[in-house]
Amino acid sequence: QDLSLPNGTPVDTSSPASSSSLLNRLQLDDDLDAETRDLFVTVDDPKKHVCTMETYITYRVTTKTTRAEFDLPEYSVRRRYQDFDWLRNKLEESQPTHLIPPLPEKFVVKGVVDRFSEEFVETRRKALDKFLKRITDHPVLSFNEHFNVFLTAKDLNAYKKQGMALLSKMGESVKYVTGGYKLRSRPLEFAAIGEYLDTFSLKLGTIDRIAQRIIKEQLEYLVELREYGPVYSTWGALEVELSEPLEGVSACIGNCCTALEELSEDMTEDFLPVLREYILYSESMKNVLKKRDQVQAEYEAKLEAVALKKEERPKVPTDVEKCQDRVECFNADLKADMERWQNNKRQDFRQLLMGMADKNIQYYEKCLTAWESIIPLLQDKPETK
Amino acid sequence: MEDCLAKKVEITVSEAEKRTGRNAMNMQETYTAYLIETRAVESQSEGQCAPVDSLWRRYSEFELLRNYLSVTYPHIVVPPLPEKRADFVWHKLSADNMDPDFVERRRIGLENFLLRVASHPVLCQDKICYSFLTQEGGWKEMVNETGFQLKADSRLKALNATFRVKNPDKRFTELKHYSDELQSVISHLLRVRARVADRLYGVYKVHGNYGRVFSEWSAIEKEMGDGLQSAGHHMDVYAASIDDILEEEEHYADQLKEYLFYAEALRAVCRKHELMQYDLEMAAQDLTSKKQQCEELATGTVRTFSLKGMTSKLFGQETPEQREAKLKVLEEQIQEGEEQLKSKNLEGRDFVKSAWADIERFKEQKNHDLKEALISYAVMQISMCKKGIQVWTNAKECFSKM
Numbered sequence: 199q200d201l202s203l204p205n206g207t208p209v210d211t212s213s214p215a216s217s218s219s220l221l222n223r224l225q226l227d228d229d230l231d232a233e234t235r236d237l238f239v240t241v242d243d244p245k246k247h248v249c250t251m252e253t254y255i256t257y258r259v260t261t262k263t264t265r266a267e268f269d270l271p272e273y274s275v276r277r278r279y280q281d282f283d284w285l286r287n288k289l290e291e292s293q294p295t296h297l298i299p300p301l302p303e304k305f306v307v308k309g310v311v312d313r314f315s316e317e318f319v320e321t322r323r324k325a326l327d328k329f330l331k332r333i334t335d336h337p338v339l340s341f342n343e344h345f346n347v348f349l350t351a352k353d354l355n356a357y358k359k360q361g362m363a364l365l366s367k368m369g370e371s372v373k374y375v376t377g378g379y380k381l382r383s384r385p386l387e388f389a390a391i392g393e394y395l396d397t398f399s400l401k402l403g404t405i406d407r408i409a410q411r412i413i414k415e416q417l418e419y420l421v422e423l424r425e426y427g428p429v430y431s432t433w434g435a436l437e438v439e440l441s442e443p444l445e446g447v448s449a450c451i452g453n454c455c456t457a458l459e460e461l462s463e464d465m466t467e468d469f470l471p472v473l474r475e476y477i478l479y480s481e482s483m484k485n486v487l488k489k490r491d492q493v494q495a496e497y498e499a500k501l502e503a504v505a506l507k508k509e510e511r512p513k514v515p516t517d518v519e520k521c522q523d524r525v526e527c528f529n530a531d532l533k534a535d536m537e538r539w540q541n542n543k544r545q546d547f548r549q550l551l552m553g554m555a556d557k558n559i560q561y562y563e564k565c566l567t568a569w570e571s572i573i574p575l576l577q578d579k580p581e582t583k
Numbered sequence: 584m585e586d587c588l589a590k591k592v593e594i595t596v597s598e599a600e601k602r603t604g605r606n607a608m609n610m611q612e613t614y615t616a617y618l619i620e621t622r623a624v625e626s627q628s629e630g631q632c633a634p635v636d637s638l639w640r641r642y643s644e645f646e647l648l649r650n651y652l653s654v655t656y657p658h659i660v661v662p663p664l665p666e667k668r669a670d671f672v673w674h675k676l677s678a679d680n681m682d683p684d685f686v687e688r689r690r691i692g693l694e695n696f697l698l699r700v701a702s703h704p705v706l707c708q709d710k711i712c713y714s715f716l717t718q719e720g721g722w723k724e725m726v727n728e729t730g731f732q733l734k735a736d737s738r739l740k741a742l743n744a745t746f747r748v749k750n751p752d753k754r755f756t757e758l759k760h761y762s763d764e765l766q767s768v769i770s771h772l773l774r775v776r777a778r779v780a781d782r783l784y785g786v787y788k789v790h791g792n793y794g795r796v797f798s799e800w801s802a803i804e805k806e807m808g809d810g811l812q813s814a815g816h817h818m819d820v821y822a823a824s825i826d827d828i829l830e831e832e833e834h835y836a837d838q839l840k841e842y843l844f845y846a847e848a849l850r851a852v853c854r855k856h857e858l859m860q861y862d863l864e865m866a867a868q869d870l871t872s873k874k875q876q877c878e879e880l881a882t883g884t885v886r887t888f889s890l891k892g893m894t895s896k897l898f899g900q901e902t903p904e905q906r907e908a909k910l911k912v913l914e915e916q917i918q919e920g921e922e923q924l925k926s927k928n929l930e931g932r933d934f935v936k937s938a939w940a941d942i943e944r945f946k947e948q949k950n951h952d953l954k955e956a957l958i959s960y961a962v963m964q965i966s967m968c969k970k971g972i973q974v975w976t977n978a979k980e981c982f983s984k985m
Contacts, residue, residue: 394803401800408792415789419782426775433768436761439950443957450961544807548985551814555979559972566968569961576958 238262239334239349241327244319245276254278255319257326261349267341273350279304281354282326288344289333294489295531296339297539299332300478301325302471317463321471328475332542338531379495384487388529391536392487399480406473409465416462420455427451446572457564464557472550476543483539490528497521588707589698593622594716596694599686600639615686616641617693621716638719642667645693648715651726652706653848654735657855658938659706660945662699663844665692671836673777673784673829684830688837695841705941736858748861752935758942759853762846769843773836780829791822810985817978824974828967835963838956842949849945852938859934863927870920877913880906 243258261273282301289298302325312318333339347357384392427448434444500518588594598618606612616639623633645664653661669685679685697716700706711729714722797815801808 397803398800401796401803404796405793405800408789408796411792412786412789415782415785419779419786422775422779422782426772426779429768429772429775433765433772436764436768437950440953443954447957447961544985547807548810548982551982551985552979555975555982558975559979562968562971562975566965566972569964569968573958573961573965576954576961 236264237334237340239330241323241330244323246314253314255314255322257323259330259349267346268350270350275349275352275354277348277354279322279326281348282329284354284358285344285348286329289339289342292344293339293342294486295528296336297479297483297486297532297535298339299329300475300482301329302475303478317467321467324468325471325475335542336535336538379492379499381491381495382498384491385494387533388487388490392484395480395484395487399477402473402477402480406470406477409470409473413462413465416458420458420462423451423455423458427455442578443572443576446575450568450572453568454565457561457568460564461557461561465554468557469550469554472546476546479539486532490532493521493528494525497525587702587704588700588713589702591624592701592716593624594694594697594701595620596690596697597637599690601681602641613681614641614643615681615689617690619697619716636717638717640715642689642693644715644723645696647723647726648712649696650735651711651729651731652700652709653851654731655709655711655729656705658852658934659703659941660845660848660852661706662696662703663841663848664696665689665837666840666844671773671777671840673780688833692837692841704944736855746857746861748857749864751857751860754939755853755856755935759850759857762850762853765846766843766850769839769846773839773843776832776836776839780832784825784829787822787825789822790818794819794822807985810981810983813984814978814981817974817981821971821974821978824970828963828970831963832960835956835960838952838959842953845945845949849942852942856931856934856938859927859931863924863931866920866924866927870917870924873913873917873920877910877917880910880913 238261240260241257242260244255245257247254247256256276256278259273259275259277261268263271279301283304286298286301289296302322333342333345339345348354351357383389427450430444430448430451434441434448437444497518500521504515504518596617597620600616600618601613602616603611603613618637618639620635620637622635642664649661649664652659665688668680669682700712706712711726714725718725794815797811797818801811801815804811
């Protein structure tokens with residue numbers, strides 16, 4: 199049974215340091231949200247559905263909550279990727295001033311990747327679980343009405359068909375429709391965020407390439423090792439006294455092969471997807487920054503227009519006031535989200551990189567055990583015949 | 584085992600030096616000379632430091648010594664020399680004979696060769712061997728004066744030439760088969776090992792790229808920066824560590840190579856037996872046919888076809904005097920042949936006995952040495968794993984501080 203923290207992130211129990219990291223994480227979470235956790239969401243149990251028109255996978259989405267916004271304390275629904283994609287689009291539409299977490303890539307090249315393989319489905323499940331947990335953690339997004347429906351509705355398709363005409367209870371309604379306004383200059387703090395995101399996604403891209411290269415080199419190394427081990431066996435068959443030692447070395451190399459295979463698999467399934475997720479995250483964040491620029495540009499343009507008309511209206515017209523509100527709200531939401539994002543990013547990467555180090559340590563420990571165990575076999579003196 | 588040279592004298596090949604000189608065709612050449620130092624062991628036990636004798640030899644002189652030993656002691660599995668040219672290299676290793684790493688490994692190989700010869704109960708007693716270690720000038724002439732080249736059987740050189748031996752000693756046939764298989768499997772092993780080394784090198788070196796990118800990334804981070812930066816340093820350490828690891832592994836490869844070449848020496852002994860047996864069988868066959876000819880001449884019956892017989896039928900019989908003369912010649916030849924056959928038989932049996940004794944000695948040595956080699960290989964792997972654990976544990980700690 200996988201242990202999880204209340205906010206849903208799994209606990210790494212393989213290392214003795216995990217208890218202290220557990221503590222760290224709990225403290226950070228307490229700093230983030232003053233309220234105690236009252237919403238828990240999990241994605242699990244992937245199932246394949248075969249229909250006449252198509253084959254697809256659904257995932258079970260389980261919710262446990264004490265929030266008043268939910269009629270029941272528990273829900274369990276089945277959702278497919280399409281549904282997650284719909285949710286994300288809805289969130290972007292209805293919460294344009296916030297950073298919406300990314301989804302794993304939609305399209306997969308058929309023939310290259312098996313969409314129904316265990317590894318692919320599991321990687322996707324983890325990403326979808328992360329996606330919902332990030333929304334759950336967010337003080338504004340978690341109260342979004344579409345999110346609520348996503349978690350609770352038995353028939354999501356019927357709700358989808360109702361379209362955009364639904365007025366939310368929260369007060370945000372129409373999309374921020376902005377014309378093609380050009381912003382003269384980004385305020386310093388947002389420019390800094392933009393620059394940061396540019397460099398950040400660049401570095402992540404480099405790390406992704408390095409990690410892929412390492413996996414490739416490891417697999418080529420594995421190919422050679424697989425030929426290397428059996429040669430010792432062949433030799434052992436020729437010999438009498440050396441037969442057991444040589445067989446021992448052969449078996450040892452075989453064990454190292456298995457360990458290496460496991461390392462490469464882990465890196466492919468656990469490390470690379472998270473890197474890619476963050477690259478997608480950066481991209482969507484840059485888009486939000488652009489939207490913010492748009493809103494500010496519209497405000498500045500309208501303000502300028504009023505200034506040119508001079509004395510006619512002594513008071514600032516209401517639509518310009520509304521623009522000003524929008525800008526200030528956007529800036530505030532974005533700043534708060536950025537701070538939250540930075541903190542989560544630090545935790546995520548800390549966990550990711552520690553995980554990478556751990557996997558390499560485990561690989562070497564497995565190999566060490568294998569080689570240490572054959573030393574007595576090699577030193578063994580045979581009985582004189 | 585009598586006191587062999589190795590117990591009385593400490594032998595080292597301590598230095599290698601590049602030299603230029605003129606070769607037999609008066610063309611300038613560059614070669615490496617090796618310094619052989621010998622020091623008597625006995626006087627050391629008295630607390631004194633014995634004087635060191637030294638002389639310089641080049642690879643071709645070692646080759647000459649070995650050729651002399653192979654020819655003079657065909658029943659001995661003569662220790663092999665380190666390879667003439669770098670073989671089974673993985674990409675980073677140089678295949679150049681002048682490369683300092685190659686020269687260094689060759690120096691060690693030559694020292695090993697001398698130690699093997701000096702600790703062999705038979706070879707260490709050879710005078711040419713002793714003068715190789717002690718007499719710099721005139722040694723080459725001394726070797727050539729032994730006339731060993733004349734004794735060398737050119738047929739042995741064509742180690743793969745086939746000739747039919749009717750009754751070889753089964754043990755030698757099996758042993759020859761074993762040496763063939765051993766050569767094949769060790770060659771295969773060395774080839775794959777070189778490829779494995781190549782790939783492993785690649786894996787480690789790519790990790791060095793993490794060092795750079797973590798450093799660049801840390802520049803835009805606040806709290807994460809220090810952890811990333813120091814972890815990157817450990818990735819650089821990891822990438823650099825492979826050079827020493829693989830250099831150490833070359834020693835293991837050299838140990839395997841020694842036995843690859845030893846297999847050839849083993850095969851040569853088996854071949855020698857085959858040749859002797861073949862000569863014996865040919866001599867016996869020749870004797871038998873001569874005896875038959877004798878009988879035919881004496882009784883007048885022709886049982887075997889001979890051109891002489893046909894021509895004499897066509898062109899007339901021989902005179903009784905001629906026949907008498909022929910018989911006498913044949914009888915002399917038969918007597919000679921019987922004596923030769925006797926001595927050949929004896930020779931053959933002696934060879935088998937002494938060769939097999941050395942083969943048993945060799946087998947024990949081989950089993951001991953290869954076991955030691957495997958143990959040291961396992962120890963190398965263990966050390967590599969421990970280094971890996973150390974580096975990644977350090978990196979993990981850096982990451983935990985992010």
